[in-house]
Amino acid sequence: MSASVIPSTSRPPRRSKSDVLLRVEGLKTYFISRNRQLKAVDGVSFTVRRGEAVGIVGESGSGKSVTCLSIMGLTPTPGCEVVAGSVWFDGEDLVKLPERQLRSFRGRRIAMIMQDPQTSLNPVLTIGDQVAEPIRLHLKKVGAALIEAVLAALTAVGIPQPERRLKQYPHQFSGGMRQRVVAAMGLSTHPELLIADEPTTSLDVTIQAQFLKLIRDLQRQSGTSVIWVTHDLGIVAQCCDRVNVMYAGRIVESAGVRKIFKEPQHPYTRALLASVPVKGTRKERLYQIEGQPPSVDQLPEGCPFWPRCSHALDICREQYPPQASKGGDDFVHCWLAVT
Amino acid sequence: MAHPVLQVEGLTKHYRAAGSFFASGTDIVHAVDNVSFTIDEATTFALVGESGCGKTTVTKVLLRLEQPTAGAVRFGDKIVHELSGNDLREYKRAVQAVFQDPYSSMNPRMRVLEIVAEPLRVHQGLRGSALCDRVEELLSDVGLSATAASLYPHQFSGGQRQRIAIARALALKPRLMVLDEPVSGLDVSIRAQILNLLIDLQIEHGLSYLLISHDLAIVEHMSHMVGVMYVGKLVELSSKDDFYSNPLHPYSKGLLAAVPHPDPDLPMSVGVTGEVASAIDPPTGCRFHPRCPIYQGTGACRASEPLWREALTGHRVACHKVEPMLEIADAR
Numbered sequence: 001m002s003a004s005v006i007p008s009t010s011r012p013p014r015r016s017k018s019d020v021l022l023r024v025e026g027l028k029t030y031f032i033s034r035n036r037q038l039k040a041v042d043g044v045s046f047t048v049r050r051g052e053a054v055g056i057v058g059e060s061g062s063g064k065s066v067t068c069l070s071i072m073g074l075t076p077t078p079g080c081e082v083v084a085g086s087v088w089f090d091g092e093d094l095v096k097l098p099e100r101q102l103r104s105f106r107g108r109r110i111a112m113i114m115q116d117p118q119t120s121l122n123p124v125l126t127i128g129d130q131v132a133e134p135i136r137l138h139l140k141k142v143g144a145a146l147i148e149a150v151l152a153a154l155t156a157v158g159i160p161q162p163e164r165r166l167k168q169y170p171h172q173f174s175g176g177m178r179q180r181v182v183a184a185m186g187l188s189t190h191p192e193l194l195i196a197d198e199p200t201t202s203l204d205v206t207i208q209a210q211f212l213k214l215i216r217d218l219q220r221q222s223g224t225s226v227i228w229v230t231h232d233l234g235i236v237a238q239c240c241d242r243v244n245v246m247y248a249g250r251i252v253e254s255a256g257v258r259k260i261f262k263e264p265q266h267p268y269t270r271a272l273l274a275s276v277p278v279k280g281t282r283k284e285r286l287y288q289i290e291g292q293p294p295s296v297d298q299l300p301e302g303c304p305f306w307p308r309c310s311h312a313l314d315i316c317r318e319q320y321p322p323q324a325s326k327g328g329d330d331f332v333h334c335w336l337a338v339t
Numbered sequence: 340m341a342h343p344v345l346q347v348e349g350l351t352k353h354y355r356a357a358g359s360f361f362a363s364g365t366d367i368v369h370a371v372d373n374v375s376f377t378i379d380e381a382t383t384f385a386l387v388g389e390s391g392c393g394k395t396t397v398t399k400v401l402l403r404l405e406q407p408t409a410g411a412v413r414f415g416d417k418i419v420h421e422l423s424g425n426d427l428r429e430y431k432r433a434v435q436a437v438f439q440d441p442y443s444s445m446n447p448r449m450r451v452l453e454i455v456a457e458p459l460r461v462h463q464g465l466r467g468s469a470l471c472d473r474v475e476e477l478l479s480d481v482g483l484s485a486t487a488a489s490l491y492p493h494q495f496s497g498g499q500r501q502r503i504a505i506a507r508a509l510a511l512k513p514r515l516m517v518l519d520e521p522v523s524g525l526d527v528s529i530r531a532q533i534l535n536l537l538i539d540l541q542i543e544h545g546l547s548y549l550l551i552s553h554d555l556a557i558v559e560h561m562s563h564m565v566g567v568m569y570v571g572k573l574v575e576l577s578s579k580d581d582f583y584s585n586p587l588h589p590y591s592k593g594l595l596a597a598v599p600h601p602d603p604d605l606p607m608s609v610g611v612t613g614e615v616a617s618a619i620d621p622p623t624g625c626r627f628h629p630r631c632p633i634y635q636g637t638g639a640c641r642a643s644e645p646l647w648r649e650a651l652t653g654h655r656v657a658c659h660k661v662e663p664m665l666e667i668a669d670a671r
Binding site: 059206213231232233235277279288 | 354389390496539560593597600602603614
């Protein structure tokens with residue numbers, strides 16, 4: 001029996017008036033096969049306000065990508081299912097919506113940028129065709145208005161000579177330019193929420209910096225909310241207002257970005273911050289988190305971080321720690337914070 | 340006094356671009372152009388730059404996977420691409436490599452014992468229990484238990500596989516290890532383990548490293564000397580401390596500024612605008628001028644190639660604007 005804390009009242013948030021755009025509540029997404037289930041996401045709750053940039057930080061296998069796919073209703077079926085929880089988006093629970101209605105959200109009000117721009121573009125369609133698709137489907141534009149909207153979308157993401165470029169194919173674009181095209185597709189319908197899943201992993205630092213600034217500027221201008229999924233603490237510090245730290249399928253700490261970096265509460269957050277080399281600060285030796293992230297099919301009893309935690313208590317090995325509030329929306333799941 | 344392990348002198352590697360169906364390739368890719376640097380004993384030399392700048396081509400020539408078009412790599416008093424026979428065997432023993440993806444650099448059908456033992460069998464003719472003992476010793480050097488020897492690569496996590504790759508590279512007691520993005524494929528919490536291990540091994544065995552990395556924070560943590568490459572050219576070369584406290588080349592400054600700093604109080608900066616120039620038809624003069632923030636549209640930057648010169652003691656740079664900048668700094 002999982003001891004995770006799910007808010008008992010799942011009242012839908014008020015429509016539109018509220019500044020909360022997305023509220024994920026007690027989300028559980030399991031990979032289910034004939035004889036076992038893997039708890040990829042195991043009781044995740046967080047909110048995204050309008051215009052806010054929220055980071056989801058975690059290592060591979062921590063469940064950050066599956067969380068995003070669950071929000072979009074894009075979990076690979078059969079085999080991966082949202083088994084509990086809700087995803088309230090502007091008053092609607094996306095988990096309960098039928099596929100047909102979900103389509104009016106996906107791509108229209110919620111857009112996603114994936115890690116690898118090469119695989120999210122169709123190699124046999126021109127850039128123009130691909131950027132036009134969401135505008136045609138969702139905004140119902142045709143003809144000259146459609147072309148105008150495509151050019152505007154490409155210009156907004158800083159693609160030079162858009163009239164010439166829209167007739168070209170993905171292979172004629174560099175990695176950075178391809179990622180801009182993917183961003184143009186996502187942003188062309190003026191979504192209220194943009195989910196960026198490790199969008200810069202395949203880019204050079206220089207191109208990454210350009211891309212981060214682009215998304216942040218567009219976000220500020222249009223008031224779009226953004227979920228940044230990343231393992232790079234530098235990106236989190238520069239782009240996010242709020243940070244959720246994930247470990248083994250759960251959010252172990254949630255706080256404003258300054259608080260996460262200046263006063264981290266969870267031993268995992270603290271260890272992560274101590275283990276990365278920081279430009280301009282000489283660390284004699286990097287702090288080393290022993291062991292490795294647990295695999296979801298072999299989670300230890302109690303808090304999944306205890307085998308690697310240098311502060312583990314006896315109770316940590318027995319029971320998952322309850323949520324300890326740290327003021328406002330901030331919380332941490334750690335027995336050290338409870339006692 | 341520092342002893343050089345390896346000297347790269349005027350190294351140039353050009354490739355012929357693949358032609359299309361109708362035309363045979365006549366374009367020349369200037370992958371590496373006249374690059375010189377020295378790797379000293381028991382130090383780490385880092386090469387940084389964007390993808391396509393020629394870092395990996397340099398390592399390929401070093402590892403004798405490619406022949407240089409011009410220039411030479413010197414190992415002691417010998418020229419590497421002219422080695423043969425016993426000298427070549429000795430060189431291949433002394434220079435080892437660890438790559439980004441340890442999984443694709445291991446035979447999935449071999450047990451760890453066989454993977455780590457192979458160089459020992461081939462080069463030193465070790466057999467039987469002597470071989471097993473040496474493998475166990477190597478595994479323990481990289482922090483793996485002896486039971487790992489009987490397992491297959493897929494049974495390990497990425498970090499552990501990288502440890503196996505390091506054990507294999509260490510087997511022949513090399514003098515130089517080429518580390519090509521050794522931690523980019525690993526989880527954040529695992530990177531520190533591998534970086535610490537590499538530093539420990541360097542101190543223990545007096546190893547030299549050639550580190551290829553795009554992560555400038557890791558380079559700062561690991562290296563003693565830093566070389567910056569742009570479209571096949573070395574544009575700056577200095578000690579790590581000088582490079583990070585006083586980068587001279589505008590490209591180096593841009594690269595450093597582009598690293599997102601894990602501190603929410605620092606502003607975001609873009610560093611360098613535009614994209615890397617093509618190595619097939621590199622810009623005239625200074626190859627960086629189309630992206631350079633201090634280029635003013637005319638003058639030497641476009642017309643002539645900047646000289647590779649020592650701007651400060653031990654700090655080399657190729658930039659037309661650097662000397663004037665230093666004079667201004669002095670005048671103040």
